[in-house]
Amino acid sequence: MFDNLTSRLSGVIKSLRGEARLTESNIQAAMREVRMALLEADVALPVIKDFIERVKQKAIGREVMESLSPGQALVGVVHQELMAIMGGEKADLNLNTVPPAVILMAGLQGAGKTTSSGKLAKWLIDNKKKKVMLVSCDIYRPAAIDQLELLSSQVGADFFPVKVGQQPAAICVAALDYARKHHHDIIIVDTAGRLGIDQAMMDEITELEVLLKPIETLFVVDAMQGQDAVNTAKAFADALPLTGVILTKLDGDARGGAALSVRHVTGKPIKFTGVAEKLTGLEPFYPDRMASRILGMGDVLGLIEEAQRSADQKEAEKLMKKMKSGKGFDLDDFKMQFQQMKKMGGMSAMLDKLPHQLTQAAQNMKVDDKIINRTEGIINAMTREERAKPELIKASRKRRIAVGSGVSVQEVNRLLSQFEQARKMMKMVNKGGMAKMMRAVKGMLPQMR
Template sequence: MFENLSNRLSGVVKTLRGHARLTEANIQDALREVRMALLEADVALPVVKSFINDIKARALGKDVIGSLTPGQALIGVVYEELVKLMGEHNDALNLAAVPPAIILMAGLQGSGKTTTTGKLAKLLKEKQRKKVLLVSCDVYRPAAIDQLKTLAQQLEVEWYPSDVSQKPEAIALAALDYAKRHFHDVLIVDTAGRLAIDEQMMAEIKSLHASLNPIETLFVVDAMQGQDAVNVAQAFNATLPLTGVVLTKLDGDARGGAALSVRNVTGKPIKFVGVGEKLTGLEPFYPDRMASRILGMGDVLSLIEDAQRTVDHEEAQKLVKKMKTGKGFDLEDFKMQIQQMRKMGGMTSLLDKLPGQVSQLAQGQIDDKLINRIEGIINSMTPQERAKPEIIKASRKRRIAAGAGVSVQEVNKLLNQFEQTQKMMKQFSKGGLTKLMRGMKGMFPGV
């Protein structure tokens, strides 16, 4: 995510060495780099012009204080302007309505609207303890109705049945009546999408909105469409009184232009971003955290929140105990750490939230395929072998390798990595964090 933009902006710092003050002369090249970075990221041209003018006005004459270099001072201004561009703060869902609070989901076909409906239901059920009812008004695609039904069953939330012979408005009003009678807190209405904007689609969703009077009307848009995403958002915003935007597939977009343009062009806040296929992959949008990611500073706050939400605290306590004593850390614990990582969205999601240099270092050495292979090797071991890896000799290694579909060398590599991890655990128990960091430096040369 934002890979190209991050790389271009990191070069800005290098262009401003040896100056004590930011002046028009010395920031010209740096601003050209920022402009090129934004245009390459597919940010809308009017947004780029306004953004560059704002940076220039604020940066000129800014003193470089303390230990800051001019490049760092300019990046500080860029960071603040990025936050302002994307909305300054997180706009949470407004559910302050007589139950059920109605959320209307709008967007084009293929934008991830139905999946996002499921993700939102999961988030409201688990985080806000809401009783949610889902309904599909997409009478043009039977598969969309079945998809939402399947998602509801997976999430263990209620689903109101509908079929292609019904009128969208009749379905929505019947679902609303059912939600009122069964005391649901939230009704989420998934609407029909088209491959492109057409008058019939707009008239239908306008009529649905008038009948339901939803408290939230969320526009779901695929971030990978870049400039097109902004144009589609504008068209929907002209037809519907949108209350917010959900950007999907943000993890698949190395440019990130839609995230920077859509708020500015529509005037509507980005409330959530969708990352990954899993139903846990919906995050509240925080402009300050997103600006940090864009500038390669990482998003450690979101990482901590992911850990708090997904990590098994009882198992974590057991691991801390083992780390403190330096005893008993085995391959079963190693496997548990891999599974916890997967719950947090896998290595790709985790690395995306780490600061740039750390992320790049780790990406060169670890990926999701490698993690899956490690888990496969551990699964091919007996409980005794996991508890006592030292008993794994040549014949056992051959059996484990055959069971996992890997070479004996890969089994050896895993056992060596595990041995290093065990040593680090012992260092942690004897000498605390300093020794542990020294041990890690040995594992990752060049850190």
């Protein structure tokens, strides 16, 4: 995500090295590069114009603290303004109403409305401990109704059944009555979409909005559409009293234009982003964290939160006991670390939240999910005894493991070397040697040579 924009902005910062202060001249040159970077990222022109003007006004003549370089000072201004165009503060869901709170999902066909409805239900159940019911008003696509029913069962939400021939308005009235009687906290209503904006669709969803009086009307839009996503969002914002936006497929959008444009163009905050296909792949949107990611600083807080959500508590406690005792860290524990990484969305999802320099280093080492899978395969080819006592693995065993996992003996040796580094790191943590541990971290990651 944002790879090109991040690289271009990093280049702008480097260009200011050697400058004593921020001046109109060097800011002008830097802003030309920033403008080009934003154009390439498919950011809307009005957004670029406003952004550049605000950065110039705040940066020119700014006093640079002794501890900062002009480049670092400019980063501070750019970070502040990136936050501003994406909304400034995090916008929370408004659930402050007499239950059931109604959330109406709007958007074009293919944007990810139905999947986002299921993901949002899971987020509300897991994070807000709410009793949620999902309702489909997409009577034109029976497959969408079936999909939402399946998602309901997967996330632990109730599903309101739709009768053949029922119209959207009748479905909503019946669902609302059912939810009141069965004490649901929240109803999420998935509406029909079209391949393009048409009057019939807008009339139908406007009728549902008046009927349901939703506390939240969320527009779901595909980030990979770039400028089209922003234009579509504006059309819906003009027709409906939207309260927020869900930006889907953000992990697949290398440019990032929609994330930077949609708030400025529509005036509606981005409340969630879809970042993976799995049902946990919906994240609250933090403008400050996204600005940090764009500037190559990563989102370490987001990474920690994801680790906490994905962690197997029992396994984590078992590993902590081993670390405290300084004994028993074996290849099964080592494999568990990679499985944990996969639960968090894999290596690509983790790298996306790391600072840009670390991401580049990992890419240079060719660290990816295929190599992690191969590492797991090597460990799976070992016997239970070998995983518990790696010192047993000598030449003949290495050859058998290599054949069993379809790799070379050199790769088996490399894995065992990485395991030893990880084991040493565990001992360092136990002894309080954090500085030594950090030096050992780079040796833990599986890599190809």
